[in-house]
Amino acid sequence: MKATVYEGNKTFSVIEREMEAPSKGEVRIKVAYSGVCGTDVHIYHGMMDKRVNIPVTIGHEMSGTIDAIGEGVSDFSVGEKVVVRPLDDRGVKPSDKGFNHICEDLKFIGIDSPGSMQQYWNVPAFTLHRLKQETDLKLAALIEPLSVAVHDVRLSGLKAGETAVVLGGGPIGLLVALVAGETGAEVIVSEVNENRIAKAKELGLHAVNPTKIDLIDYVRERTKGRRADVVFEVAGVKAALDVMTEIAGIRGRIVMVAIHGQKREVDLFKFFWKELKLIGARVYEKEDYEKAITLITANELPFEEMITDVQPLSNIQEVFESIDNNPDGMKILMDCQA
Numbered sequence: 035m036k037a038t039v040y041e042g043n044k045t046f047s048v049i050e051r052e053m054e055a056p057s058k059g060e061v062r063i064k065v066a067y068s069g070v071c072g073t074d075v076h077i078y079h080g081m082m083d084k085r086v087n088i089p090v091t092i093g094h095e096m097s098g099t100i101d102a103i104g105e106g107v108s109d110f111s112v113g114e115k116v117v118v119r120p121l122d123d124r125g126v127k128p129s130d131k132g133f134n135h136i137c138e139d140l141k142f143i144g145i146d147s148p149g150s151m152q153q154y155w156n157v158p159a160f161t162l163h164r165l166k167q168e169t170d171l172k173l174a175a176l177i178e179p180l181s182v183a184v185h186d187v188r189l190s191g192l193k194a195g196e197t198a199v200v201l202g203g204g205p206i207g208l209l210v211a212l213v214a215g216e217t218g219a220e221v222i223v224s225e226v227n228e229n230r231i232a233k234a235k236e237l238g239l240h241a242v243n244p245t246k247i248d249l250i251d252y253v254r255e256r257t258k259g260r261r262a263d264v265v266f267e268v269a270g271v272k273a274a275l276d277v278m279t280e281i282a283g284i285r286g287r288i289v290m291v292a293i294h295g296q297k298r299e300v301d302l303f304k305f306f307w308k309e310l311k312l313i314g315a316r317v318y319e320k321e322d323y324e325k326a327i328t329l330i331t332a333n334e335l336p337f338e339e340m341i342t343d344v345q346p347l348s349n350i351q352e353v354f355e356s357i358d359n360n361p362d363g364m365k366i367l368m369d370c371q372a
Contacts, residue, residue, distance in 0.1 A: 035050070035051055035053050035154050036049075036152065036347055037049055037050075037091050037152035037347075038091055038093075038151040038152060038368075039089045040077060040078065040088065040091070041088060042080065042089075044078055044079065044080065044355075045351070046350045046351045048347060051152070054156055055102065055104070056102050056156050057156070058105040059104060059105075059106050059158055060104040060107070060156050060157060060159060061100050061101075061102065061103050061104060061107055061116075061156070061157065061159050061162065062101045062102040062104075062154055062155070062156050063096075063098040063099065063100060063116065063150075063156075063157060064098050065096055065098040065150050065151075065152065065155050065370040065371075066096075066098045066099065066171040066174075066370060066371065067097050067098075067171060067367045067369060067370060068096045068149075068151045068370055069093075069095030069176065069178070069179065069365055069367050069368075070093075070095075070365070070366045071093075071095050072204075072206075074092055075354065077092055077145070078354045085145065085146070086146075087146075090149075091149050091150075091152050092144055092151055093144050093151035094145070094149050094150060095150075095176070095177075095178040095179055096118060096150035096175055096178070097115070097169075097171040097172070097174035097177070098150075099113060099114065099116070100114045101154060107159045110159060110162060110164070114165075114167075115165040115166070115167060115169055115174070116162045116163060116164055117163050117175075118143065118150070118155075118157050118161045119162075119178075119181070119318070119320070119323050120142060120143035120144050120149075120178070121140060121141075121142065121143070121161070122140070122141040122143055122147065122158065122161070123135070123141075124141075125139030125140065125141070126139070135316070135317050135318060135319050136316050143157065143161065150370070151350065152370065153370050153371060163324070166331055168331075169330065169331055170330075170333070172341065172367065173333065174327075176209075176337055176340060176341070177323065177327055179205060179365070180209050180213070180326040180330065181318040181322045181325075182206055182209070182317065182318055183209035183210040183212070184325045184329075185317065185318040185319065185322040186315045187210060187213045187217065188322065188325075189313050189315050190214075190264045190289045190313065191264075192214055192217050192263070192264045193218070195218065196219045196263035197221075197222070197253075197257050197262050198219050198221050198263065198266065199221075199222045199224060199249075199253060199262045199265050199266070199281055200223045200224065201224050201265065201268055201269045201274040201277070201278060202225060202267070202268035202269030202274065202291075202292065203223045203225030203227065203230040203231060203233070203234050203241060204225075204230065204364075205340065205364050207266070207268040207269070207291075208223070208230075208234055208364070210268060210291065211234070211237075212239070212335050214264075214266070216335070219263075220240075221240060222240050222242065222252075222253065222262075223239050223240065223242070224243075224249055224277075225242075225243065226243055226244065227361060227362065228243065230362060231243055233339070233362075233364060236336070236339055237339055237340075238336065244273075249277055249281060250280045250281055253281045257283070261281055261282060261283030261284075261286065262281050262282050262283055263283060263287070264286065264287045265278045265286065266289045267288060267291060267292055270292030270294060272298060272299075275298050275300055279301045279305070279308075280301075282308065284308050285308065285309045286308065286310050287311045287313055288311065288313065289313045289315050290313065290314050290315060291315055339364075340364050340365045341364070343366045343367070344366075345367075346369050347368055347369070347370055347372065353368070
């Protein structure tokens with residue numbers, strides 16, 4: 035079978051590897067598509083070389099079909115369409131308080147162990163979520179990032195009639211905006227890249243450029259002074275941290291979606307003055323995956339527009355090189371059987 039291998043120093047190779055029978059408690063998946071995630075790009079840039087076990091096959095946004103079943107697996111059958119929720123929580127302890135998705139010893143499959151950018155992939159059966167047979171596997175490769183957005187919106191408590199501002203119009207930001215809109219709330223996307231603004235508008239979202247307008251005044255005027263009930267910080271830059279406490283209204287909720295790798299200054303006075311809440315949001319839980327599957331299956335939102343390119347596994351090096359030169363792209367999928 036064909037598999038991709040990250041070898042360090044911004045280098046991928048494509049190799050032939052022997053297929054392995056699934057071990058006890060595992061299934062083997064014939065991978066249909068594997069999406070390229072921002073974390074995968076960080077790995078490509080060497081930012082996670084101390085964590086990943088080089089050489090390694092990466093990838094965790096995927097869809098596929100069960101090809102073989104290991105001993106002890108009775109809940110799934112060969113031929114079923116599935117996605118993987120790539121969280122290995124077998125190290126959970128009582129001190130984790132039952133929050134397995136953020137347990138202290140959590141292992142992320144596709145980062146801490148081999149991932150989906152290969153033709154066949156052996157995974158623990160407990161990570162699987164079943165899809166309906168009519169599910170489009172190309173769209174199903176969006177379920178993992180969509181689950182992130184579902185988790186973020188669920189934790190925010192956003193409801194109909196409220197106003198949400200999404201800071202950052204990248205793939206996750208736009209998915210957050212789409213899910214937020216499903217609640218009946220008014221959603222504003224703030225993004226500096228004009229091509230991403232155009233993409234947001236193609237998706238039916240309301241998007242503005244904060245370098246061309248005063249975002250604080252804009253939100254205040256649009257909400258008749260109430261400002262935002264929820265702010266999703268998805269940009270991961272200082273400017274977003276500076277503005278999030280300004281555009282949030284009284285008792286507003288700020289959801290920290292972006293990963294900040296260094297300590298940042300935040301205007302804590304605004305939290306006191308307006309009784310704001312800061313909500314951390316990391317990955318997803320089982321119910322978020324099921325909700326994302328429901329959204330993808332219904333296909334009532336423009337998910338197809340999020341996919342900007344599909345490439346065969348053999349082009350993996352070119353794909354990652356092109357991402358650096360194309361900040362306008364949304365979601366690239368690797369066709370794992372091409």
